[in-house]
Structures are given as C-alpha cells and as structure tokens.
Amino acid sequence: MSALRSVVVGTGSSLPERAVTNAMLAERVETSDEWIVQRTGIRQRFLAGEHETTSVLGTRAAQAALDAAGLGPEAIDLVICATSTPDHTFPATATQIQAALGITQGAAFDLQAVCAGFVFAVSTADKFLTTGAAKRALVIGAETFSRILDWEDRTTCVLFGDGAGAIVLEAREDGERGVLSASLRSDGRHREKLYVDGGPGSTGTTGHLRMEGKEVFRFAVGQVTDVIVDAFEKAGLSADDLDWFVPHQANRRIIEASADKLGIAREKIVLTVDQHGNTSAASIPLALDVAARDGRIRPGDLVMIEAIGGGFSWGAALIRW
Template identity: 80%
Template sequence: MTVFSNPVRRSVVIGCGSALPARCVTNDELSRTVDTSDDWIVQRTGIRQRYLADAGETTSVLGARAARAALDAAGLTADDIDLIICATSTPDHTFPSTATEIQAALGMRGGFAFDVQAVCAGFVYAVTTADKFLSTGSARRALVIGAETFSRILDWEDRTTCVLFGDGAGAIVLEAQDGAGTSADRGVLTASLRSDGRHRDKLYVDGGPGSTGTTGHLRMTGKEVFRFAVGSVTDVIDEAFRASGTTADDLAWFVPHQANRRIIEASADKLGIAREKVVLTVDRHGNTSAASIPLALDVACKDGRIRAGDLVMIEAIGGGFTWGAALIRW
C-alpha cells in the first residue's frame, strides 16, 4: 500500500447522475436510412442502439439534467457547488462555455465554470482538473460533467462513422475530504494524462470557426484509431498503478470510454484486467464521446455494481490524440 504525505486532501465522489435524449434509435431503425445492418454494426462495434437528441435537447440541456440528478444523489443543491467543469466537443455555442450555460440553468450564482475540450478523453481530463482545484483548497465541491450531442456533427451519408455515435450526458459531484494518506483513501488517488497532436488526421472534424467558418463533420480512420487505442495508451494506466501502489488485480471495476466493444475487450486483455470487471454500456448508448464514462459510471452505480470502497479505473482516448486514466476509490 503506497503511503502519501499525511494528511492528503482527496476529491471524493459523493453523487452521480445521467441524462439521455428521449429518442432511442436501434440499428434496425438506422438501417432504413443508412446502408448498414444490425449484424454489421453489432459484429464490428457491439452497439445495438443509441439516443439521438432533438432540436430542443442541446448539450447544455442534457448536461443540466445530468447535473441535477448528480446533485440529488449527493443530497445537495447548486448553491453547494463552487466549480463546474463540462467536458464537451459539441458546445451549444462557440461561446459562452457550455459550463456557464449549465451554471445558469441550475440557478448557481457563485463559483466559476468552464469547459474542457479533449474529445472522448474529456471527462478524464475534467476529473483530473477538478481534482487539482479541490486538492489544493481552491474549491470544496465540483460538478464534473461530460455532455455531447455528436449527432450534430455526423455525416449521415458516411456509414462508417454515423452508426457509431450517440448523444447524452453524465455527471459526478466531487467533494474535498481529508484522507489518511494511503491508497485505501476514498477519492481520486492519481491520474495521468497525455496527448500527441501528430495524430490529428486520424480523428477530427473538418470544420471550425477559425478555419472554415462552418461546424464541419467528424472524420475518422477507424483502423488507425483502433491500433493506437489498443497498442499505445497503456502508459497512463501503468503509471496510475505505479503511482498508487496498486495493480489490475486490485481493481473492482474498469470503466473505459465506450467506443467499441472490441477495443474495450482487447485493451482489458492486454492490461490483464478480467473481463468480468469491465463495465460495458456501448451496446445501449453507442459512443457518446466525453459523456460515455459518466454515463457508464451512473449505470454501474445504480445497478449496484460500484459500491463504496471499490477501486475504479476510468480510461479514455480521444481525437488529437488525447488520452488519460484516473484511479478513484469510491
């Protein structure tokens, strides 16, 4: 058991929540408008359905719903929050930030709010950032949200990408609490982040206000993303284990970004993480980018899998490439 300097202020998860659009779209329904099939999608990705937002279900609307659910689970109100960080690549507007729009929707007048943009790794980046504020005493409680409406940036004539993604939001409430200074403490134990901008052309959006003046559409080289996701991101996971003095055997649950079942299972096998410890929700949500991990966390908390004291690892890779992992004692 690794002993840290005593005492250590930890960022402890005290509530989680999620929100999905009203419309659920199955593979069979999608195959009526896109040249694809349920068998093709399930075999290659494990996805069976996804939720697609309507015009009124914006990223901030979904994010605020998830935030309210997390606050309710924590027994708190917006007035108890000092900080909101929203991870998103599909903001309602170029500015202001989606986080400030959620802040307004919650009726929160104090504190501060901002967005983090690291695509599918955004929630891990946001948790890591919030932990820095809480562990240094700059804030006491934070709402960390992953919210996306990726259906807005999909090319619905590109069957290799449009079948993969869905919309949704998830949130957790983090509270600063003093720990004993060991890896048995509740809260964020350690986190590790990386990026490598040389891989921009493998997963990107072909537009933006500073280049084309348009929103653009998502473009992806699937084989290259798969190869990198399985082969090159173990460094952050190994670093998290070393920093906390833990191993894959100590994990209760592995909650990775929900992009593709084949990627998730191949990564777990490579890391020596038993498949029965992997939380999988890609079949019901599709790839919801920065929202996928908090959506999966909420599912696993509500069905009783994740319990107090469990050691949970979250991990993701996103466009850029960006990637990261964090170990959290629930």
C-alpha cells in the same frame, strides 16, 4: 491533518428521449444490425431532438448528480463541462449549466479533449479540490455528436450517440476514498486520424467528424495502455487490486482487447456501449452512473476510468469510490 482527497459523492446521467436501434439506422444508410454489432458491439444509441442541446442534457445529468449527493446549488463552487459539441462557440456550455442550476458562485468552464474529456476534467477538478481552491465540483461530460456527423458516411454515423453524465466531487480529509492518481497524454501528430473538418477559426462552419477507423483502433489498443500502467504505478496498485474498469465506451472489441492486454478480468468491465453507442466525453460518466445505481460500484471499490479521443488525447484515473 490528512491530505485532501476528491471524493465522489453523487452521480447522474441524462439521455435524449429518442432511442435509435441498428435496424432503424439501416432504413437510413446502407448497413445492418449484424454488421454494426459484429464490429462494435453497439445495438442502439440515443439521438437528441431539436431542443435537446448539450447544455440541456448536461443540466439534467448534473441535477441528478446533485440530487444523489443531497446537495443544492449553493454547495457547488466549480463546474467543468467536458464537451466537443458546445451549444455555442461562446459562452462556455458550463456557464449555461451553472445558470440553469441556480449556481451563482465559483467558476464554470468547458474542457475540450474529445472522448478523453471527462478523464481530463476529473483530473483538473482534482487539482482545484486538493489544493483548496474549490470545495465541491460538478464534473460533467455532455455531447450531441449527432449534430456533427456526416449521415452519408456509414462508417462513422452508426457509431455515435448523444447523452450526458455527471459526478459531484467533494474535497475531504479522507485517507482512503477519492481520486488516487491520474495520467494524461496528448500527441497532436495524429490529428488526421480523428478530427472534425471545420471550425470558426478555419472554415467558419461546424464541419463533420472524420475518422480513420483502423488507425484509431490500432492506436487505442497498442499505445494508450501506458496511461493506465502509469496511474497504477502512481497509486502503488495493480490490475489485481481493481474492482471495476470503466473505459470510454467506443467499441467493445477495443475495450476487451485493452483489458486483456492489461490483465484486467473481463467480468470487471462496465459495458454500456451496446445501449448508448459512443457518446464521447459523456460515455464514462454515463457508465459510472449506471453501475453506481444498479449497485455494482459500491463505496470502497477501486475504479479505473480510461479514454482516448481525437488529437490524440488520452488519459486514465484511479478512484477509490
């Protein structure tokens, strides 16, 4: 009997109805399309409407992933939602998605590692599946970051968007496909570089996102490649073996600089930051769904996912599709 592997059997995504271009933002804050594109690569983002909550977007993405997998709610016994913008302080957004989908068995919980949340969630689900604690997991990244932005701060409000993505992972005795390795790290000493200045246990308010952009850029390019190298070493593979690099979609310059540093060819990068902006924990599953549905990512391909989020928290995982 071969060991259990967590195999991707379906992907899905959901975006709010309203797309907002850089030119539209320039009517609201002092900025320009040229300034945003040059520094970030972002051309538009989607912003959630009043009734498009994190759980609503997450439910749509999860349903699309279930449909792609050809599965119903009775097949899922684990739901993990990576989010920093839950509908409520409690209960967990994952439980709201679970109920909306008609899933009545198993566990559902949220995971908070900001932009690295989806990588952390995949690694967590993998532990449940490969130990036999669950058979099939919905792993979701869903965010409505527009709710926590300071719309007077042009250095941050132009960067982020809303959306959700999801994958279905299934425990299989598969010697080739599935999650091959993961590497996770956190260092809470960097809190002041990227954080939200509020919370129920401190200010009793939601707060707004605050970021030292240059410091985040420097750390993202200079430090977080350690988890990528570690994930490759754990799997006995290298950048030469990689088919697709699907990083957190925060900034095109960060993505390309990281790939160059690791020797990953730019034609292997899946880029969606231009269309979605930075959707935090949703960015990787959104990009995975785009690339899977347009035929770029195919069964047997070696895919690397990687992200850094506030905290700092960062991680990488290798998946044989």
